[in-house]
Amino acid sequence: MYVGRFAPSPTGPLHFGSLVAAVASYCEAKANQGLWLVRMEDLDKPREMKGAADTILHQLEAFGFEWDSKVIYQSKRDEFYSDTLQKLKQQQLIYPCTCTRKEIADSSNQVGIDGIIYPKTCLTHPLKANAPSAWRIKTSPTLIKFNDAIQGNIEQHIADQVGDFILKRADDLYAYQLAVIADDAAQKITHVVRGADLLDSTPRQIYIQQQLNYATPQYAHVPIASNHSGEKLSKQTLAKPIELAMASQQLYDALCFLGQNPPIAIKDASINEIWRWCDSNWHLSNIPKIRHISVQS
């Protein structure tokens, strides 16, 4: 059984870059007679744009995507994430940390792939009294390896390249890395197809899965769309929302971006016809093995 998913963060409406991830995960699920689920990753309330979750679902619907089960909202699942964190706590795999950003910056000059490597201060020193605490996972010096269906073999020493990372923030928000593995496991996701901006996060997710004895899905990271300055298309880089009036053209462009070589005539076809073309012509193996492709934004 194949279970795939699309997990947008409602920081703004879908733009071409997020459409690409939606199309890739959808076509791959359909090509495998699988289910395709939508999960709204709305944990980070401060970064959320009001109304964007509904806008995203309407956009998906208008473009003809059909999801197989009720949409789940991460913002309603705190208790579930708390249980997951508890399991790690029972195994003494996590520890509280009261360091501020500044204290960490002042106490370490080791920079990893995702910023400063936390020097494990709170593991060996008493916590500050009356300070809010984050929770970090202890990383071990094992090499995490996986075979990405697009990007090939990936290896990462998370202890050296990332360090003990946060699962729950001091402001009480659960971190993406915790929520994503908890939900992928709960929804029995077998295949994750998403943007290559998350390739570097995948070893962290596999590490948590291993600690909890969860199955690791098969991962496939598609190139991300960036603008001419090499920045990922996003609300911050002022990417234009996708629009229904341009649906066929934008689906066509997304399929070209994903190396599928759709016939030019499809640009003017109905979205139903485009999806029908995908049913018999989609091949994951045609997706270019690169992390970024620049597009007109």
Ligand code: GLU
């Ligand atoms: N919510 C994440 C994003 O929009 C995607 C998470 C994932 O697919 O694992 O970038």
Ligand code: ZN
């Ligand atoms: Zn600390």
